[in-house]
Amino acid sequence: MTPTLTAPSTTATTASASTPPAGKGVSRRTITLILLVAPCLVLVVLINAYPLVVAASQSIHNGTLIVTGDFVGFSNYLDVLTSPRFWTAARFTLIFTIVGVFGSWLTGMGLALLLRTKIPCRGVFKVLLMLPWVVPIVVSSTAWNWLVSTPTSPLPTLTAKLGFGEVHFLANPTLAAITVCVFKVWVSFPFMMLMTSAALAAVDTTVYEAAGIDGASRWQQFVHITLPLISRSTYISWILMTIFCVNDFPTIYLLTAGGPVDATSSLVVLAYRTVFQDQQTGPGVAIAFLMTLVLVIVSTALYRQIRKVDIA
């Protein structure tokens, strides 16, 4: 018997209706399921969970990449937490994340709303605006470097011609931080555009007709109808973008390598540089581990929150 399936139903059914095969015990089914999940579980434990344990151990030793070193208790953490570099990096990570999440969300949502209206060549725009996200970061950072890195690059030349003087986009600490954040928004807004578009497509348009009859303005309709209706998707996209931003390495490193003078060093970049450039494994891992702890707490809390939204 070959079952034919025309179109899989799009509504996700909750896993509750399955019954074990007739004539075979529940245990047989359980064993099969365990065997099916085993390779994945082994990989997750080996590549993700085990290193976490080792990292915890590394962070309380004063070793290098080669030797374990002596047990030093929490002194690595104390060193890290009292070092100004750590707090500079924490501050930049916070700014980078907030700008990354809300900058890309506002841009992406604005474009999604614009693309929802009647516009010639809408499909072409939709595809073209996805490109920053399709292009690998390694490639786009190269292009951005060409645009801004040296005083003779096109953008500084342009600002000079426009009378703003020579602008050192990556040499001035403040400007470098702004440039990195703008680059992150440039890379991420298509993701937000896609998420918002998908959510908007599911909104029932008859709601607006009713609101229009009731005399609600465009802005009122947006704030009181559209935003609440897509809130779950918005919420999820914020969470994901927060995780993407905090964990982001290449976007920052490929543009500025964390400089000038740590101005664009996020926690990930600082951890990388501490371990692989300053050869201080203990403190470097301690930085990574502090970041991990915060992310685990935040993501577990958010996971519960999404489940709650699901039930509501």
Next chain:
Amino acid sequence: MTTIASREPGTRGQWWRFAALLVITLIVLVPVFATLLLAIRPSASSSASGVLTLENFRYIFTSTDVIVWLGNSLGVTLATVVVSVVVAAPAGYVLSRGRSKAVAGFSLLLFVIQSLPVITAIIPLFVLFARIGLADNLIGLVIVYVGSTMSVATWMMAAYFDSIPHALEEAAWVDGCSVFGSFAKIVLRNSLPGILSTAIFAFLLAWNDYLVALVFLRSSVIFTLPIGLQTFFQQNATDWGSVMAVSVVMLLPPAIIFAVLNKYFSIGGIGGSLAGR
């Protein structure tokens, strides 16, 4: 003019929006245009004449290691895709059909794992892999990539399996089919879209990775393209023609997949968003 506007109220606004969108799109795409244009323009130092040339591509493929790096990248990426799908599909099935506390715990574990910074795992893994000779090694790289795709890939497969009616399997079980049999013959066979999306997710992760390769790879013969590309940057005299030609080579595979499998690309690229399902 006013009569036209009043007859078709949306038309004028429509063109204003078109103009605005056109300007925005052009500005946004400047870095992409720059990459493509510099790749096909003659380098300042080259002897090639004319406005457009493939000289840069000829140079990178004949006089540099780009062809080797391209091979490495393709090999590593394809291996990651295949292994990820083969391991994640059965696990996704368990996540979709299982209903015990253990499965719920597994689901939470995957969610937490997904949000962990790669940097935390990378440092101990580098130490471990260095000991067993997998650090400066492409197989080691594949293992790390597969591990990093696991949570999202499993989730994506589970989300797709959820859409496949249980009744189909139940019918097969009545006919004496085993659980594994129904998974392979019924669920998997009807899951091509889900498999494609997951494969694209794994492809993008492996193809675009910079951090893991940067930490693990030391010898230039086993560089992947993202690491190889960095060797073209020189302090003061970067040959932008070559750099952009390598960039275009790096950009092509994802661009082709995006063009051909647009829908699955979006789902695959969005990957993690399924985490909230």
